[in-house]
Amino acid sequence: MPHATRVLRWAMVAALGVGLVPASLVAQVCPAQWSADLGTPGMGSTVNALALLPNGHLIAGGGFTSAGGVTASRIARWDGTSWSPLGTGMNVTVLALAAMPNGDIVAGGQFTVAGSVTTSWYIARWDGIDWQPMGAGQAATVRALAVMPSGDVIAGGATVERWDGTAWSPVGTPLNDLVFSLAVMPNGDLIAGGQFNSITGPADRIARWDGTAWQPMGSGMDANVTTLAVMPNGDLIAGGGFTTAGGVSANRLARWNGTAWSALGTGMNATVQAIAPLPNGDLLAAGSFTTAGGVSANRAARWNDAFSMWTPLGTGLNGGVNALAVTPMGDAIAGGSFTTAGGNSSLRLAQYSFGGVAPAISSQPSTLTAKEGAMAAFRVTATGSTPLSLQWRKNGVPLVDAGSISGATSDTLIINPVTAGDAATYDCVLSNTCGTLVSDPAALTATCTTDVDNGTGTGTPDGGVTIDDLLYYLTRFNAGC
Secondary structure, eight states, rough: OOOHHHHHHHHHHHHHOOOOTTTTTEEEEEOOOOEEOOOOOOOOOEEEEEEEOSSOOOOEEESSSSSTTTOEEEEEESSOEEEEEEETBBBBBBEEEETTTOOOEEEEEEESSSBSSOOOOTTTOSSSSEEOTTOOOOOOEEOOOOOOOOOOOEESSSSSEEEEOOOOOEOOOSSOEEEEEEEEEESOOEEEEEEEEEEBBOOOSSSEESSSEEEOOOTOOOEEEEEEEEESSSSEEEEEEOSSTTTTOSSSSEEESSSOOSSSTTTTTTEEEEEEEEETTTTEEEEEEEEEEEEEEEEEEEEEEETTTTOOOOOSSSOEEEEEEEEETTOOOEEOOOOOHHHHHHHEEEEEEEOOOOOEEEEEEOEEETTTTSSSEEEOEEOSSOOOOOEEEEETTOOOOOOOOOTTTSSSSEESSSSSSGEEEEEEEEEETTTTOOOEEEEEEEOOOOOOOSSSSOOOOOSSOHHHHHHHHHHHHTOOO
């Protein structure tokens, strides 16, 4: 897919703007492929962590000091068009990132300086303007982060601790070795994975915090757990260097259904460092492996849950992958130590599009005339690969469901009741992983009401003239009715 089109899709995530593909675009099939469209010349060194913000911006953390040719010390933001630093960044490597619901970013790693904060001790919070300390920080390297439903931050490394916005406190009895990954289950339980092998009883490399104590999850794994993810159905996926989970063969990946562990096919031939669920229930896995399910898959593969099979992501990458993220449009972002993706230069960061059919419109919205106080509905019939997003606009400005507006992101925009201020030009923006398309514009004309015998012009006449009727008449007269 052309670079400009892919950049446009990123921009659409943050703010629907101008320069969109004309409505005459014919539906096309776009190929699945890797691209280096996250800025050139890529990252100056290894990427260890990725996080997506609520506005669609991407945060990358690692050991780099430049991003897309811009100076950025170990952490940077991609806004869909360009990279920018987050203040003066960190003095040493970032290993973990977490996006807060309000858009703040928590970073953890080996650093002891973040921006102007010199007492961050391995963890700090970006508030959109500057880096802020989180108490006295942590006593050792922060390797994993998670955000609880309450908004509390969990930091994992040599210990597991909770930040409640004011102070740090330990999460239960200390685990006896390093924690590499954290995940939060739908019921609020916390999962920790790493190289520990004991809590109050055996808990090999993985354990569950139920709010009171750490609990084992079966008999655990025979080697390190490096990454965790929760699937849309609530199952937990663990990845790492292990070959057994719960006593059953499971090569570097395993699924926990709440009761027992099971394998995902025949797994991988080397370590899985990162996993990420797709909205349809499939799973992305990446790391240092070169086969998945017995087929060639260079460091990245997709698990099709419906068919229980692995497929490669193109020709893959030439080096290790440490982090994965899935954009709101369904593309995959990989970060690591690689320098090529899909055979093309892509320094440590690359984007993979799964391909599909571009948006197409079979029925355009029609121009409407509606009486003030009545209802108006614009409709568009569209096709294209899912997820297919729709966004109605008024005079080029995106609409939201509020007041008289409903269906702002559906195939039917409803305005009820129509007022004089609704007279405008409306269109619909459609977007998926293959591109963005704008419908033909359609005008709404709001005609004046003539009934003034009720003070509003929309109700049942009461047979008398009141001050409300007179005021309404004057309002209509001033509006040119």
